[in-house]
Amino acid sequence: MASADPYKILEVKRDASQEDIRKAYRRLAKKLHPDLNPGNRDAEAKFKEVSAAYDLLSDPEKRARFDRGEIDASGAERPQHRYYRDFADAGAGASSEHFRRGPYASDAGFADFGDADDILSDLFGRAARSRRPRRGADVQYRLPIEFLEAVNGATKRVTLPDGSVLDVTIPPGTRDGQVLRLRGKGQPGREGAPPGDALVEIEVRPHPIFTRRDDDIHIDLPVSLVEAVTGARVPVPTPTGPVTMKLPKGANTGTVLRLKGKGVKRPDGSQGDEYVTLRVMLPESPDPELERFVANWSAGKAHNPRQRMEAG
Amino acid sequence: MITVQEVLTIVRVDAASLEAWIEAGWLVPRRDAAGWAFSEMDLARARLIFDLKHDFGLNDEGVAVALELLDQIYGLRRALRDVLSGVSAQPESTRRRIADDVRQRAASEQYADISSAPPYRDRFGGEES
Numbered sequence: 001m002a003s004a005d006p007y008k009i010l011e012v013k014r015d016a017s018q019e020d021i022r023k024a025y026r027r028l029a030k031k032l033h034p035d036l037n038p039g040n041r042d043a044e045a046k047f048k049e050v051s052a053a054y055d056l057l058s059d060p061e062k063r064a065r066f067d068r069g070e071i072d073a074s075g076a077e078r079p080q081h082r083y084y085r086d087f088a089d090a091g092a093g094a095s096s097e098h099f100r101r102g103p104y105a106s107d108a109g110f111a112d113f114g115d116a117d118d119i120l121s122d123l124f125g126r127a128a129r130s131r132r133p134r135r136g137a138d139v140q141y142r143l144p145i146e147f148l149e150a151v152n153g154a155t156k157r158v159t160l161p162d163g164s165v166l167d168v169t170i171p172p173g174t175r176d177g178q179v180l181r182l183r184g185k186g187q188p189g190r191e192g193a194p195p196g197d198a199l200v201e202i203e204v205r206p207h208p209i210f211t212r213r214d215d216d217i218h219i220d221l222p223v224s225l226v227e228a229v230t231g232a233r234v235p236v237p238t239p240t241g242p243v244t245m246k247l248p249k250g251a252n253t254g255t256v257l258r259l260k261g262k263g264v265k266r267p268d269g270s271q272g273d274e275y276v277t278l279r280v281m282l283p284e285s286p287d288p289e290l291e292r293f294v295a296n297w298s299a300g301k302a303h304n305p306r307q308r309m310e311a312g
Numbered sequence: 313m314i315t316v317q318e319v320l321t322i323v324r325v326d327a328a329s330l331e332a333w334i335e336a337g338w339l340v341p342r343r344d345a346a347g348w349a350f351s352e353m354d355l356a357r358a359r360l361i362f363d364l365k366h367d368f369g370l371n372d373e374g375v376a377v378a379l380e381l382l383d384q385i386y387g388l389r390r391a392l393r394d395v396l397s398g399v400s401a402q403p404e405s406t407r408r409r410i411a412d413d414v415r416q417r418a419a420s421e422q423y424a425d426i427s428s429a430p431p432y433r434d435r436f437g438g439e440e441s
Contacts, residue, residue, distance in 0.1 A: 029367050035360045035382065038389060051367075084360040087353035088386040103340040104357065109384035110391050 006053030006066070006073050014067070018060065025054040035084040044083065108134075136187035136196035143168060143200050147207035150174045151217070151239045151264050158200075168200055172265040173215065176204040209237060215264040215272030220279055223247060228280045238262040238274050245276065253280045313342075313349040323358045333361055336372070338379055 007014050010024045030036065032047040056073060057063045065071050088105060113120075145156060153172035159165055166185060174180075179201050186196025211218045217239060227234055231249035235242045238259065245257065255278045263272025283290070294300060320327060333339045334348070338361055341348045350358070364370045364378055399410055 026368060029363075033363060033367075035363075036378075038385065081359065082352065082356055084353070084356040085386075087356055088382075089389060104353075104383050105387040105390060106380070106383035107387050107391070108380075109388040 004049065004053075004073055006056050009049050009053040010057065012057075018058065021054070021057050025050065025058070029054075035088075038085045038089050134190045135193045136189040138196040138199055139186045140199045140201065142203055144203040144205055145170060145174075146205055147210060147212075148239055150176070150202065150204040151210075151212070153265075166198065170202065171267070173267065174202055174204070176202065178202045210239065212264065215266055217263045217272065217274040219274065219276055221276045222279045222281045223251065224281060225283075228252065228278070236274075236276055239264075247278070251278050251280070253278060313344070313351070314355055315346070315350070316348050319350050319355055319358055322355065323362050325358070325362055330358070333358065336376065338375065 007016070010021060010028065012020055012024045016024070028050045029047065032040075032043045032050055034040075034044045034047060037043045053073065055062075056066055062071070066073070141158065141160075143156060143158060145154065149156070149170055151172065153174070154170045156168045156170060157165060158168055166182070168180065168182065170180075179199050182198040182200065184195045185198035188195045209219055219237065221234070221236055223232075223234055226232070227247060228251045229249070231247050231251065233244050233246050236245045236259065240262070243259065243262065245259065247257075248255075251257075257276045257278070259274040259276060261271045262274035265271050316327070316330065319325075319330060323330075330339075334341065339350075339354055339358060341350045341354045343349065360382075361375060361379070364375050368374075370378060399407060402410070
């Protein structure tokens with residue numbers, strides 16, 4: 001040990017800069033610091049070597065004297081002391097629970113394992129009694145809302161299993177499956193730590209006439225033969241109430257018209273559009289006058305809407 | 313019990329920093345009539361914090377993360393050791409059954425999860441190979 005070369009121990013060249021030496025030390029210390037490597041039994045001895053070498057080479061004056069051969073690497077060791085792992089890792093032999101745990105050990109790495117097995121759960125639950133401050137757990141809820149509440153925004157009052165009441169603000173444009181986080185509405189924290197959050201998963205119920213695709217609203221709109229042929233003004237439902245739309249003359253089944261800005265409000269204030277797909281509808285019961293009129297309509301007889309389906 | 317003065321001398325830290333470590337919950341010494349009273353464990357932990365800051369160059373956020381993870385590791389080690397000593401107390405046939413079961417799980421996991429397993433997995437606080 002006394003004759004070991006500190007440059008070799010740190011794995012640096014003799015002309016390494018102070019910065020290189022510092023980096024080399026940090027790299028080795030990460031692997032060898034006994035508290036950071038509790039399962040590595042050799043770490044302590046190696047770490048002592050490495051830190052002694054570093055103490056010598058990180059001090060430019062000592063390093064220069066060593067390089068000139070005025071001093072050797074002995075006597076540079078740090079005074080021996082007990083590492084944190086000696087206490088934190090004090091093992092199963094210790095008598096009292098407090099001495100074993102100390103105030104520091106955390107069960108956060110396995111607190112969820114207790115759920116896995118009826119027989120074993122209270123073994124892991126034991127650690128949950130520790131008195132460290134700990135943030136409360138998040139709680140999860142599912143909240144079904146109506147289609148228009150999701151599109152336009154709403155406030156929903158929810159009664160929790162413990163009887164308390166929570167007002168949930170649904171922002172306009174909320175999507176099916178979206179999770180709203182309500183800060184501080186979860187389980188209370190322990191020992192003065194903050195409470196957890198409530199995570200509310202939104203389930204949007206379907207609407208009888210509207211469907212949503214991204215931020216656009218789609219709707220099928222039945223129109224009468226007369227409205228379609230003459231290009232009438234017709235009322236159209238939108239999420240914020242009916243508006244009047246002028247049909248183009250001769251509008252057909254399948255024609256899609258766009259109502260700009262009548263879709264879903266986006267967080268940036270802009271809005272999607274509503275797309276209206278027309279369905280031209282004949283009267284519900286046969287009408288003799290219409291039948292006579294159509295029978296005498298010569299151009300109509302020549303019109304073949306299946307032309308493109310027939311083989312060339 | 314160890315006094316603040318002794319900790320300041322041994323760890324080479326100033327009083328304001330030590331106070332801040334306690335404030336942050338990194339150290340939990342007891343309080344008695346004379347002020348803070350540190351255990352051997354508190355002192356060793358103060359040394360560890362000093363090493364993290366000075367040898368590893370961690371800032372306060374880094375130290376907080378490192379301590380949180382270390383506390384979890386030591387908690388996990390204790391839990392694992394308890395489980396292992398519970399298993400060791402079983403008759404040989406039971407121990408063999410448990411060992412076979414664990415081995416099988418580890419093997420099937422490797423095949424199922426081969427893409428994510430190799431680069432990051434380490435034996436839990438294990439020996440250097």
